[in-house]
Amino acid sequence: MIIALTTIAFPSCKTEVKNQAIDRADMDLKANPAADFDQYANGGWKVNNPLPADKSRFGTFDKLRDTAEKQLQALFSKITSEKQEPGSLGQKIADMYNLGMDTVTIEKQGAEPLKPYLAEVAALKTMPEVQNYIATYHAAGNGPLFGFYGSSDDKNSNWVIAQLSQGGLGLSDRDYYTNEDPHSANIREEYVKHITKMFTLIGNDEALAASKATNVMALETRLAKASLTRLEQRDPVKTYNKKDLKGLIELAPNFDWNLFFNKVSLPNQNEINVGMPEFFKEVSKMMADVPVDDWKIYLEWNLINASAPYLSSAFVNQNFHFYGKVMSGQEKIRDRWKRVQGTVSNALSEAIGQLYVAEYFPPEAKVRMVKLVENLRIALGQRIDQLAWMSDETKKKAHEKLATINVKIGYPDKWRDYSGLEIKKDTYLDNVFRSWKFEAAYNYGKINKPVNRSEWFMPPQMVNAYYNPSMNEIVFPAAILQPPFFYLNSDDAVNYGAIGVVIGHEITHGFDDQGRKYDKEGNLNDWWTEDDSKRFEERTKILAKQYDQFVVLDTVHADGNLTLGENIADLGGLNIAYQAYQLASKETEPIDGFTPDQRFYLAYAHLWASNVRDKEILRLTKEDVHSLGRFRVLGPLRNLPAFYKAFNIKEGDYMYLPENERAVIW
Ligand SMILES: [Zn+2]
Numbered sequence: 001m002i003i004a005l006t007t008i009a010f011p012s013c014k015t016e017v018k019n020q021a022i023d024r025a026d027m028d029l030k031a032n033p034a035a036d037f038d039q040y041a042n043g044g045w046k047v048n049n050p051l052p053a054d055k056s057r058f059g060t061f062d063k064l065r066d067t068a069e070k071q072l073q074a075l076f077s078k079i080t081s082e083k084q085e086p087g088s089l090g091q092k093i094a095d096m097y098n099l100g101m102d103t104v105t106i107e108k109q110g111a112e113p114l115k116p117y118l119a120e121v122a123a124l125k126t127m128p129e130v131q132n133y134i135a136t137y138h139a140a141g142n143g144p145l146f147g148f149y150g151s152s153d154d155k156n157s158n159w160v161i162a163q164l165s166q167g168g169l170g171l172s173d174r175d176y177y178t179n180e181d182p183h184s185a186n187i188r189e190e191y192v193k194h195i196t197k198m199f200t201l202i203g204n205d206e207a208l209a210a211s212k213a214t215n216v217m218a219l220e221t222r223l224a225k226a227s228l229t230r231l232e233q234r235d236p237v238k239t240y241n242k243k244d245l246k247g248l249i250e251l252a253p254n255f256d257w258n259l260f261f262n263k264v265s266l267p268n269q270n271e272i273n274v275g276m277p278e279f280f281k282e283v284s285k286m287m288a289d290v291p292v293d294d295w296k297i298y299l300e301w302n303l304i305n306a307s308a309p310y311l312s313s314a315f316v317n318q319n320f321h322f323y324g325k326v327m328s329g330q331e332k333i334r335d336r337w338k339r340v341q342g343t344v345s346n347a348l349s350e351a352i353g354q355l356y357v358a359e360y361f362p363p364e365a366k367v368r369m370v371k372l373v374e375n376l377r378i379a380l381g382q383r384i385d386q387l388a389w390m391s392d393e394t395k396k397k398a399h400e401k402l403a404t405i406n407v408k409i410g411y412p413d414k415w416r417d418y419s420g421l422e423i424k425k426d427t428y429l430d431n432v433f434r435s436w437k438f439e440a441a442y443n444y445g446k447i448n449k450p451v452n453r454s455e456w457f458m459p460p461q462m463v464n465a466y467y468n469p470s471m472n473e474i475v476f477p478a479a480i481l482q483p484p485f486f487y488l489n490s491d492d493a494v495n496y497g498a499i500g501v502v503i504g505h506e507i508t509h510g511f512d513d514q515g516r517k518y519d520k521e522g523n524l525n526d527w528w529t530e531d532d533s534k535r536f537e538e539r540t541k542i543l544a545k546q547y548d549q550f551v552v553l554d555t556v557h558a559d560g561n562l563t564l565g566e567n568i569a570d571l572g573g574l575n576i577a578y579q580a581y582q583l584a585s586k587e588t589e590p591i592d593g594f595t596p597d598q599r600f601y602l603a604y605a606h607l608w609a610s611n612v613r614d615k616e617i618l619r620l621t622k623e624d625v626h627s628l629g630r631f632r633v634l635g636p637l638r639n640l641p642a643f644y645k646a647f648n649i650k651e652g653d654y655m656y657l658p659e660n661e662r663a664v665i666w
Contacts, residue, residue: 034653041605056328059610100340135263141440150447157522177224226282252284329615347435379580406473467509497603500577508572543663572666
């Protein structure tokens with residue numbers, strides 16, 4: 001598990017450093033900061049950056065992504081126009097990209113590239129064959145029905161074990177299958193239509209396609225009902241259920257686990273964490289009572305659904321219609337070159353990251369970041385000492401954990417080896433499948449070995465950051481270290497308000513409602529006294545309640561419990577960064593009419609400027625552990641006396657909360 005700064009993670013590139021980090025054109029100076037600080041800080045930005053037709057959300061992150069795509073495009077066009085040695089990274093990038101861009105061939109091929117794979121499903125006759133197929137496709141990195149991967153043991157953070165998790169759904173949340181509200185019911189109806197349409201595209205007649213869709217829906221609904229909700233999955237104690245092979249077979253006896261582990265080249269695997277035991281009990285029952293023919297339809301659907309983006313336009317457009325338009329309200333599909341570039345960037349992420357860093361990452365950025373991170377660490381240490389609600393005993397442990405947090409900045413010391421990934425000049429789809437298989441083999445290859453502490457879980461070209469509780473580390477890819485997050489040559493106020501808060505946010509994840517359950521070694525191990533835990537939870541309840549009250553659309557409210565960890569991190573990040581700023585900076589003079597403190601909060605608010613489509617608001621509220629941009633501004637700031645002071649917020653203002661309603665955590 002890693003905890004990212006934002007769910008939608010985008011590659012990015014270096015942009016021009018503006019002299020003026022706070023731009024009045026981004027603001028709505030007629031708005032009252034005490035009534036709606038998001039409108040005041042970001043009102044101009046929202047007007048000047050309307051939603052493009054091919055986006056369901058457009059915010060500061062997304063704007064960086066656009067720049068990035070163009071910068072990566074420059075790298076790609078250089079690689080694809082030069083002669084490349086066979087077997088070289090350049091050849092792999094160029095061949096995969098060129099096949100993806102060759103729409104004449106792809107249109108001519110239609111469903112052809114998928115046919116050999118569908119024939120494998122058609123040939124299945126017995127349940128053992130169905131299970132053999134499922135295991136084989138897990139080895140191929142395109143495993144249906146459930147999730148399988150290697151990651152560290154939550155109670156032995158130095159060791160990688162096998163992990164089984166719930167999965168197998170075509171809709172992005174189990175609640176869409178079970179909720180009674182009209183929005184969920186509509187999504188179900190549209191999903192069945194979508195599956196039907198897809199089956200007709202492989203040559204089934206309308207009636208057969210419709211009956212297959214009903215079948216898929218019934219099977220997935222059973223899986224959904226046995227799945228944990230997103231909120232339940234946030235409890236790492238609940239999802240830790242380590243078993244040996246015998247224990248797994250006892251839990252889910254009707255699936256051939258010996259065969260499965262043989263297929264993924266881990267025979268006799270004896271350390272397996274079963275994230276959701278009830279789900280695997282249901283899978284086992286289904287192995288006994290769902291007929292072979294129903295499984296074949298489900299497996300066929302999984303293949304079509306996974307392949308659609310890499311086939312002809314009939315598949316691509318129908319896939320977009322459902323997952324883009326219906327689910328997110330997106331009006332137009334993204335340009336083809338962007339989609340293909342994204343696919344190649346996923347397949348060869350660190351190879352492209354290496355080129356990206358050489359071109360766009362200045363080494364001075366790393367030096368300034370190291371200093372910022374250490375100042376933030378000092379500030380949180382001071383704040384821990386000042387906490388009135390925490391005992392000395394727990395404080396001592398918190399200090400130990402803080403001191404142990406490892407920091408990674410920019411890019412990995414050692415790059416991944418892609419020599420085993422073969423890219424051939426056959427079809428785009430075959431190459432995508434090869435890259436998935438390569439990725440799966442890489443991941444499974446870590447199981448039953450010590451954790452590789454130098455590994456990165458995001459490539460350098462991604463605009464994002466993360467905290468990894470099992471390694472107790474914070475990681476900042478190169479691409480986030482640029483405006484409007486990081487200014488190499490601007491005043492301290494904007495740097496502490498932007499990247500400083502991002503650093504503080506990631507550090508706070510080590511102490512949020514999930515992260516606090518891990519100790520300094522990254523083990524799931526309760527280091528808190530009972531009373532301190534209780535007091536922590538009381539404080540976080542106040543914060544959850546605040547967010548529950550936010551109305552995201554019509555009568556729909558934000559989910560304060562689902563987003564709790566991120567909201568704790570935003571609030572903590574602001575507190576820590578502000579304290580670090582006070583310690584480190586001697587700035588006192590206003591710039592362009594704004595005091596240093598005002599610039600600090602304006603720089604923070606600017607990170608979350610965004611416009612979002614209604615359907616996307618509903619989807620994100622259901623699925624995203626992060627609050628919507630607007631509430632990442634309003635939510636934490638309403639708890640901060642220093643913010644009140646900076647903008648003269650008074651009792652009775654919307655941005656003001658009475659002292660007993662404020663959350664004070666870190
Ligand atoms: Zn976060």
